[in-house]
Amino acid sequence: MKKFGKTRPRSSFHESSKFLKIWKKNKFPKKNDFSGWEKQILKKLRDSGISIETKFRNFPLNVENEKFEYVPDFLMKGFEYKGREVLVEAHEKISEEDVKKYRKFRSVFGSTYYLIMIVTDGELRMWNEYDQGVQGFFNEIWAVGDIEFLTEHLRKMKKDYEEKINSLPQNALCPKCGKKAAGYKEIVKLFGYRGKIVQSFCRKCRSK
Ligand SMILES: [Zn+2]
Numbered sequence: 002m003k004k005f006g007k008t009r010p011r012s013s014f015h016e017s018s019k020f021l022k023i024w025k026k027n028k029f030p031k032k033n034d035f036s037g038w039e040k041q042i043l044k045k046l047r048d049s050g051i052s053i054e055t056k057f058r059n060f061p062l063n064v065e066n067e068k069f070e071y072v073p074d075f076l077m078k079g080f081e082y083k084g085r086e087v088l089v090e091a092h093e094k095i096s097e098e099d100v101k102k103y104r105k106f107r108s109v110f111g112s113t114y115y116l117i118m119i120v121t122d123g124e125l126r127m128w129n130e131y132d133q134g135v136q137g138f139f140n141e142i143w144a145v146g147d148i149e150f151l152t153e154h155l156r157k158m159k160k161d162y163e164e165k166i167n168s169l170p171q172n173a174l175c176p177k178c179g180k181k182a183a184g185y186k187e188i189v190k191l192f193g194y195r196g197k198i199v200q201s202f203c204r205k206c207r208s209k
């Protein structure tokens with residue numbers, strides 16, 4: 002007879018009521034709540050020189066009248082891709098429930114986050130089949146066996162991002178109100194770039 006382990010496959014989704022209760026007791030987010038499989042992936046990503054924050058925040062999601070909190074596994078630090086922050090989610094076992102939740106996450110937060118999934122070599126095909134249809138639930142998918150290529154890909158994203166940032170002016174001063182900004186992120190937020198130059202007036206003055 003086949004025996005099943007007692008532990009359910011770890012999911013990054015949590016029922017809101019339970020999640021918030023536990024969080025109130027300061028027990029969550031647990032940064033080390035990863036399976037051995039996921040820990041190996043995290044180590045490989047970090048060993049390649051990419052800086053990673055784990056379980057950095059929760060995203061409330063409403064799926065079929067049930068409330069969930071999504072706590073992404075890994076946030077890539079120090080770079081963005083296509084104007085979005087890059088999330089990497091290691092998913093050892095597929096479930097249709099989780100697919101629904103990822104879809105929901107993409108539909109709500111997809112313009113802010115670029116989602117990369119890592120799955121087992123054996124499940125890659127199944128994930129790609131789930132991805133057909135109305136709305137994809139990830140931006141990229143990689144089999145764990147190709148993780149060396151993935152880390153290379155992420156490093157390239159980081160390099161391209163840094164090159165782009167370094168080619169842009171890093172200081173801004175609004176001639177109208179005197180507002181200052183330093184660094185790419187602050188300039189995007191307060192001024193915005195037009196091609197390779199900073200907008201001359203800050204966003205606030207432009208909107209007046
Ligand atoms: Zn101004």
